[in-house]
Amino acid sequence: MKSISLILILLFFTNFIPAQMSTSSPIIRQRPIKLDQKRIDLSLEYMKMHYGIIQKEPTIVPKMIVLHYTEGGTLESNIQYFKAPYLSSRPDLTDGSNLNVSAQFIIDRDGSIYQLLPSNFFARHTIGLNYCAIGVENIGGSKNPLTAAQVNANAYLIRYLSEKYPIEYLIGHSEYFIFRNTRLWKDKNPNYYTQKFDPGEEFMQQLRAKVQDLHLKNQP
Template identity: 55%
Template sequence: MLLTVRKICMISSLLGVMACSASVDQQVTETKESSALTVVQWPIIYNDKREELSLEYLNKRYNIKAEEAKITPKMVVVHWTAIPTLKASFNAFNSPMLPSSRGKISSASQLNVSAHYLIDRDGTIYQLLPNTTFARHVIGLNHSAIGIENVGNGSTLPLTTEQLNANIALIKQLSQDFPIEYVIGHYEYKNFVNHPLWKEVNPNYLTEKTDPGETFINQIRASLTNLNLKNVPELPQ
């Protein structure tokens, strides 16, 4: 059954009640619910072109030759979108091709950036891609990383308590389904240069990131101590 986001409202989770955004009219598939979590399925375009570009990225950036653009999740990377609305954030990820405005990273690939999850400011969780599908969201680690994007920017739109609680609940669920070893903020990805998980072939292909903010990611990790996650490596000298 297809539902609009307007019709999916006031859905309950163990964290409390989360009201779905009423600002998006595009159709989404029905929610997946468990006693712990509610996730709204809202897939971005995944067609032959996105698969082709994903396989090309794996090959050229990571020296991984694969028949399918799949990942083996071992970490979760938390981001903010730096885009003020849910709909605009979704639209930024939806196209398989990188827009011309992202010229700084286009030399690495024409594959558009994306993530597996997008969390609205009210805490509603939307799933954009299956957990084991390749997504471009973090340099060097995409082959093993599930990406969570949060609508906001940390300054004029600071991430919310509802988003914090949603991230914690989602990561707990993911850790039940996959052997998650690390939960990191996007800004910490450089700490994995020279780590066994690091795959980027070009040592100069690095960008500066600050998302989702040190306080936000530390609050998430403080609520995940029972998962026995590994410590983020020290930044290489």
């Protein structure tokens, strides 16, 4: 177990985003979620139960970026919520696993970007696609629309991740359902899904206009 933890710590530091890509690039701040044995075991259990994937470490090969909004709370309250390894106050998800929801990145309303997990570490954020998807949460919601600064910050992060990994798809959480019954959808429970509306159609249109040269797909 100690060797697994050491490997994951090394993975975390080798996957850090540089603090400053250029003088005009936003800073990427590190707010790491603790990679304790509980989270590791729960992640491995989720991967096996939902996708039939059996591995020694809960790592992924990212092919997709999924954008979300938090709907409520502040940056700090959401980070604190994600830190717990066990799920709480989400009865709609408890049948799926006790692993807490989380994301690899979270972006505040002023465009500040924070990394919570290594970009190739498994996170529970999008049913059916977690095994290949990087999740990006944005502070805001239906009553608190995402900002222009968040559009720019997401575009920057997407460009960075697309250079680092073989990213093929960029979707909003509301668009994930279209991947059901395709080769990318791996969840073994055909009835396990929820309806989502985040991060909003207008936000996705604005963002896609900024990264259209990357030619990322939004459907299978």
